[in-house]
Amino acid sequence: SNMYSLTSLRTELPLLNSELNDICNFNNCNDATNMYNKVLGNLLDKHAPIQEFKVNPDQDKWVNSEVQSARRIRRKAERDYRRLKTDEAKKSYRAAYKNAEEVINTRRDSYFCQQLEQSIDNKKDTYKIVNKLMDRDLSKKEKSTDCDSALIPLL
Numbered sequence: 001s002n003m004y005s006l007t008s009l010r011t012e013l014p015l016l017n018s019e020l021n022d023i024c025n026f027n028n029c030n031d032a033t034n035m036y037n038k039v040l041g042n043l044l045d046k047h048a049p050i051q052e053f054k055v056n057p058d059q060d061k062w063v064n065s066e067v068q069s070a071r072r073i074r075r076k077a078e079r080d081y082r083r084l085k086t087d088e089a090k091k092s093y094r095a096a097y098k099n100a101e102e103v104i105n106t107r108r109d110s111y112f113c114q115q116l117e118q119s120i121d122n123k124k125d126t127y128k129i130v131n132k133l134m135d136r137d138l139s140k141k142e143k144s145t146d147c148d149s150a151l152i153p154l155l
Contacts, residue, residue, distance in 0.1 A: 014043060062111035067104055074100040 077096035119125035
């Protein structure tokens, strides 16, 4: 049967086995509040931990709450479209996609334009920004592949 006895329920629910059920622990209101926050914080950490994520190091400077919100709305619309598969959900997803792209591109463009304007007198910084935009990593030297040296061992 799906019914649990009270004893099995107590072993399964950590809240019933916590310090909150012992009235002797409540000496005053502050102690009770602190204990309540501690027990519920531990339960939340166990059952719904805070999820951390990392922003791409190149994005952390230009991504703001507006960009994050647009991305979040786009992902939700995409999930709805995949789940519902209706024309209305598809239109909503397309609109959210276009809006997110516009918000992201506008924010990125304005950030890098501002960076270029600030470094207009400094050619070194200007080249760093341009190389970043063109996805050139000058710290990594390209490996040259010499066809002749690769063929010599085969002969």
